[in-house]
Amino acid sequence: MQHEPAENVPLADVYVCGVMEPDDPAAPLPKLRWSLLADQSPAAAVGMPVMGGAGDYHTICGPVLARTTSDTLLIFAEGRHDSRDDFGNIDVILRRSNDWGATWSDIQVVHRNGDGQVGNTCPIVDYDTARIHLLTCTGVQDEMEILTGSTYREVWHSFSDDDGATWSGRRNISAMARRAGWYWYATGPAAGIQVRSGRYRGRLVAPANHSYLLPGGGYEYACHALYSDDGGDTWRIGSARGTGSASDPGGNENQVAEAGENLLIQDIRLQTNRTGCRAYRYSRDGGATWDAMQSDPRRPCTRCQGSIISLDQRPNGTHNILVASNPAPVGRRLDLGRREHLVARVSTDGGRTWPRRLVVEPSYAGYSTLIEIDRERVGIAYDRHPRLSYRTFYLEDCT
Numbered sequence: 001m002q003h004e005p006a007e008n009v010p011l012a013d014v015y016v017c018g019v020m021e022p023d024d025p026a027a028p029l030p031k032l033r034w035s036l037l038a039d040q041s042p043a044a045a046v047g048m049p050v051m052g053g054a055g056d057y058h059t060i061c062g063p064v065l066a067r068t069t070s071d072t073l074l075i076f077a078e079g080r081h082d083s084r085d086d087f088g089n090i091d092v093i094l095r096r097s098n099d100w101g102a103t104w105s106d107i108q109v110v111h112r113n114g115d116g117q118v119g120n121t122c123p124i125v126d127y128d129t130a131r132i133h134l135l136t137c138t139g140v141q142d143e144m145e146i147l148t149g150s151t152y153r154e155v156w157h158s159f160s161d162d163d164g165a166t167w168s169g170r171r172n173i174s175a176m177a178r179r180a181g182w183y184w185y186a187t188g189p190a191a192g193i194q195v196r197s198g199r200y201r202g203r204l205v206a207p208a209n210h211s212y213l214l215p216g217g218g219y220e221y222a223c224h225a226l227y228s229d230d231g232g233d234t235w236r237i238g239s240a241r242g243t244g245s246a247s248d249p250g251g252n253e254n255q256v257a258e259a260g261e262n263l264l265i266q267d268i269r270l271q272t273n274r275t276g277c278r279a280y281r282y283s284r285d286g287g288a289t290w291d292a293m294q295s296d297p298r299r300p301c302t303r304c305q306g307s308i309i310s311l312d313q314r315p316n317g318t319h320n321i322l323v324a325s326n327p328a329p330v331g332r333r334l335d336l337g338r339r340e341h342l343v344a345r346v347s348t349d350g351g352r353t354w355p356r357r358l359v360v361e362p363s364y365a366g367y368s369t370l371i372e373i374d375r376e377r378v379g380i381a382y383d384r385h386p387r388l389s390y391r392t393f394y395l396e397d398c399t
Helices: 143-147
Strands: 046-048 059-067 073-080 090-097 108-111 117-125 132-139 154-160 185-187 204-213 219-228 251-260 263-270 277-283 294-300 307-311 321-327 340-347 356-364 368-372 377-384 387-394
Touching (some): 059 117, 059 368, 059 387, 073 117, 073 387, 108 154, 117 185, 117 204, 132 204, 219 251, 219 263, 307 368, 307 377, 321 368
Parallel strands (some): 251 307
Antiparallel strands (some): 046 387, 059 073, 090 108, 117 132, 185 204, 204 219, 204 251, 277 294, 307 321, 321 340, 377 387
8 A cells, every 4th residue: 555755844853752642632731751773863763764784775665574483673664766656666674673672783674576576575484493484475467457457466474483584485375375366465564463372372463454356346455364273374364254254345455453362353454435534343363253343333443454563461361462553633634535643542441442542653554563572662663754663662651
């Protein structure tokens, strides 16, 4: 999906203070303390620079965080050589941190597709084997051309057995991962999960979305999920319960989290129905089938990707703590589709309500990704075109 550029955002303003969201949008924003896992200066705090390392990129965007079994933090992104456009010469790149983000490795090119495109990263950590799976997508035309049905995108699988230091070659899994009549296709950009408890413990689940043609002309988006019960060798497509389809129309980029035992939640970008909020749905069989998609007007969101993660804490004995993030511009700016006012929210009832919140970034912010640091802190990275920003916040600061 299109990553919009920042509007008049100086590069020196990559890091600003975190703030709590006021009841009155016009009220001054109170400052909060931050736990930055990097030098406090803006130049040193940039999680992934525009230039340097393994190559020079016009834009680095679409961050995706993962945490390995050895507690190494991985931040994947798309390295776009020539422009900010979604299509063109794009690499999958990575930086690694062994000290919770205080320092990061040089940029590492994980996958390159010649002068073509590879992206939409979806890492999944297998806690039983320590293997890191990585799903990506490629295409030979841009999104608008693909949406007409002239061609389709392909889906690939690779893996690392050494904490992300080296990676296998890519294996084409399109025959397993997409259905006939699906043209646009994207995994992530978000991390997948391994189910940690219940009947489906050990299953790998990946978020994805696709497009299809409408009988009367035009196209529609829908989201779906992939799952694997054999350590990533084979993959199946989850369906909407009772319909045989992937999801209700309009669902797009998404992420899956474990809301409780035998309960997954899929947090969804609404693309074509333009209701100005997030959507969600549940699975009670490990992602094989899904309930109908529901809009969530309590979580306003412009048309943009968001993130959701589950923390291994169940304060009410039933549901895990969920943390979600998305840009939530206020008032008219929501109607205009601005990507700004990045908000993190906390739920303790499986995503039914989100009473606690924190404004992570009051100005421009696009795609975001969350990761659990410990029982008190969450890491977040997000687009600040043409760079990425990374920081942590305390759960207690979400009020």
